[in-house]
Amino acid sequence: MKLSIPRFWREKAAHYRLIGTRCKSCGRISYPPKPLCPYCGSRETEEAELPRRGRVLSYTVIYTVPDGFRKYAPLVLGLIELENGVRVVAPLTDVMPEEVRTGMGVEAVLRRVQEDGEHGVIYYGVKFRPTMEY
Amino acid sequence: MPRPEVKTGIVGWGAYVPRYRLKAEEVVRIWGFEKSMPQNLFIVEKAVGGPDEDALTIGWEAARNALRRAQVDPAEIKAVFFGTESKPYAVKPSATVIAEALGITPATMASDLEFACRAGSEGLRASIGLVASGMMKYAMAIGSDTAQANPGDVLEFTASSGGAAFIVGPREESAAYFEGSYTYVTDTPDFWRREISPYPLHGEGFTGEPAYFHHIISAVKGLFEELGLGPDDFDYAVFHQPNGKFPLRVGRKLGFPKEKIMPGLVTPWIGNTYNGSAFIGLAKVLDQAKPGERILVAPFGSGAGSDAYSLVVTDKVEEKKPLAPTVEDYIRRKAYIDYALYSRFRGIIRRITV
Numbered sequence A: 001m002k003l004s005i006p007r008f009w010r011e012k013a014a015h016y017r018l019i020g021t022r023c024k025s026c027g028r029i030s031y032p033p034k035p036l037c038p039y040c041g042s043r044e045t046e047e048a049e050l051p052r053r054g055r056v057l058s059y060t061v062i063y064t065v066p067d068g069f070r071k072y073a074p075l076v077l078g079l080i081e082l083e084n085g086v087r088v089v090a091p092l093t094d095v096m097p098e099e100v101r102t103g104m105g106v107e108a109v110l111r112r113v114q115e116d117g118e119h120g121v122i123y124y125g126v127k128f129r130p131t132m133e134y
Numbered sequence B: 001m002p003r004p005e006v007k008t009g010i011v012g013w014g015a016y017v018p019r020y021r022l023k024a025e026e027v028v029r030i031w032g033f034e035k036s037m038p039q040n041l042f043i044v045e046k047a048v049g050g051p052d053e054d055a056l057t058i059g060w061e062a063a064r065n066a067l068r069r070a071q072v073d074p075a076e077i078k079a080v081f082f083g084t085e086s087k088p089y090a091v092k093p094s095a096t097v098i099a100e101a102l103g104i105t106p107a108t109m110a111s112d113l114e115f116a117c118r119a120g121s122e123g124l125r126a127s128i129g130l131v132a133s134g135m136m137k138y139a140m141a142i143g144s145d146t147a148q149a150n151p152g153d154v155l156e157f158t159a160s161s162g163g164a165a166f167i168v169g170p171r172e173e174s175a176a177y178f179e180g181s182y183t184y185v186t187d188t189p190d191f192w193r194r195e196i197s198p199y200p201l202h203g204e205g206f207t208g209e210p211a212y213f214h215h216i217i218s219a220v221k222g223l224f225e226e227l228g229l230g231p232d233d234f235d236y237a238v239f240h241q242p243n244g245k246f247p248l249r250v251g252r253k254l255g256f257p258k259e260k261i262m263p264g265l266v267t268p269w270i271g272n273t274y275n276g277s278a279f280i281g282l283a284k285v286l287d288q289a290k291p292g293e294r295i296l297v298a299p300f301g302s303g304a305g306s307d308a309y310s311l312v313v314t315d316k317v318e319e320k321k322p323l324a325p326t327v328e329d330y331i332r333r334k335a336y337i338d339y340a341l342y343s344r345f346r347g348i349i350r351r352i353t354v
């Protein structure tokens, strides 16, 4: 399963820094960023950096993984509600499936997401891990 | 004329250690070593990066913690030096990805440096120069590795994953300011890895005395002479930590008691993080140091060279400590894995990828 290098590059702010879009008409935030507001259809949107902490609303464990993902298996995908109420779907990391709980606090970190085989590009992006309190 | 270093200091520090741990007993069990080996090396367990971690992601988290403590606008950082010997790409900088992901790009210097375990320290000394000269207000040096060791080699007990980062800035904003620095390098064939080799080799007879001990002792004595200081003037001493024993022994040779070395000693519990080794030790000392205390730091890299720095802790250290997780927080956060899972996580098991 190959990603498009130009597309990933265009979207790197979203992948690296959790940058979404805020609609200038209705004020709602979308992630991943969208040129067109999915709530009111407005084209007037601006960049918005999302909070890095949230909680797991729901999750699913994927055992039959796509090509190239066996090294990360099983994949745990979370539906996460961020501190500002925005919901994102993202991989969870640093947890075994049996350790994941709905409601658990998580925070965004930068991890390897995918690589184009042994010789191609390595893609980095946001994953969520259990929040480290300090 | 005052030394240029005194205009600069560490305005933010941060470390990162992955969650997984491999007990030294596991290496004994799998490779048929003597049971006394871990004790001889003073190594209990080592940190292992997860399957989605590499030197870049480790460096990112350390750098992010340093930024939290520095509380500066990332765009004001004008240099990012990334020291590693396990960069994800042979050609394509990791420093640019980290800089981009932290909002430091595009008006910044960024490069990956290589000098075995002291590349990050070369970045630190360069940062001091760039800030002291007035060319920039802030510069960042990161040391990070997912250290490789040939399976079954004695290095496998210690080679581990982790990193730390320091943001150098004006002395007035610093948690600790630099008093001086001194570098000592020679051509020494103690440890190397060729481009196509997955694992490093070490030159028997060159490790230890002619490499680690000679270079660290020479750098530290050079610093002492320039600053007119001796071991009694320091409250802490942090050295490169290839195992738990060497830093204690080099400290003893230089006149430092164990009590001044233990606060910055991390290898027995997380392993040798190569470029992260002395850096994490320094981060751990800053996590606990009090204003007015003086710190000696001496990283070492094979090939070979050592840098010695003298730092004096300021009042600002207290307000910065709680802004990011401490080294101790990361050491305590752990989950044990066996040798099989370690092999999978670190790519020791070769698969054909399609």
Ligand SMILES: [Zn+2]
Binding pocket: A023, A024, A025, A026, A027, A028, A037, A038, A039, A040, A041, A042
């Ligand atoms: Zn809208």
